[in-house]
Amino acid sequence: MLIYDKAILKNILMNELNWIEEIAEDYSKNIEKYNEKLQKTLDEWMKTRTIIDDININGVTMNYIMRKQKGLFFDAFNTMNYFIANPSVTEGFKTTSEKIFRRFN
Numbered sequence: 154m155l156i157y158d159k160a161i162l163k164n165i166l167m168n169e170l171n172w173i174e175e176i177a178e179d180y181s182k183n184i185e186k187y188n189e190k191l192q193k194t195l196d197e198w199m200k201t202r203t204i205i206d207d208i209n210i211n212g213v214t215m216n217y218i219m220r221k222q223k224g225l226f227f228d229a230f231n232t233m234n235y236f237i238a239n240p241s242v243t244e245g246f247k248t249t250s251e252k253i254f255r256r257f258n
Contacts, residue, residue: 155187157195165199170225180227188237191230198226210236211243221246222254 159181166177184195190208194215197205204226206214213236218229236243 154189155185155192155195157185157199159185162199184230184234187230187234190237191234194230194233198230202226204229208233208237210240211247213243213246218246221249221251223251224254 162184163174163177163181166172166180167174172180193207194205197203204215204219206216208214210233213233215226215229215233218224218232219226222228222232232246236246
C-alpha cells in the first residue's frame with residue numbers, strides 16, 4: 154500500500170499533466186493499492202518530477218519502460234506495478250519490438 158497525499162497528486166495530474174478531474178481523482182485514489190516497493194519512486198517523482206531507477210526487475214527499470222513504451226511516468230509506473238507482481242513477464246517485454254508501443258503512425 155502506498156502512502157501519499159491524494160489531493161497533491163490529483164492537483165499535479167490536473168494542473169501539470171492536464172488530466173481531467175474525474176480521471177485524476179480516480180487515479181490518485183487507486184494507486185494507493187500499488188505495491189509498496191514503488192513508494193520511493195512515487196515520493197521522488199511527486200517532489201522533483203525525477204524518475205529514479207531504484208527498482209530493477211530482470212534488467213527492467215522505470216526509465217527502460219519509458220524508453221521502450223515511449224510513454225510518460227505513469228505509463229511506466231503502472232507497468233512496473235504489474236512487473237513487480239509478475240516478474241517473469243519482463244522477459245517477454247524486453248524482447249517485444251518497440252513498434253508495438255507506438256501511439257501514432
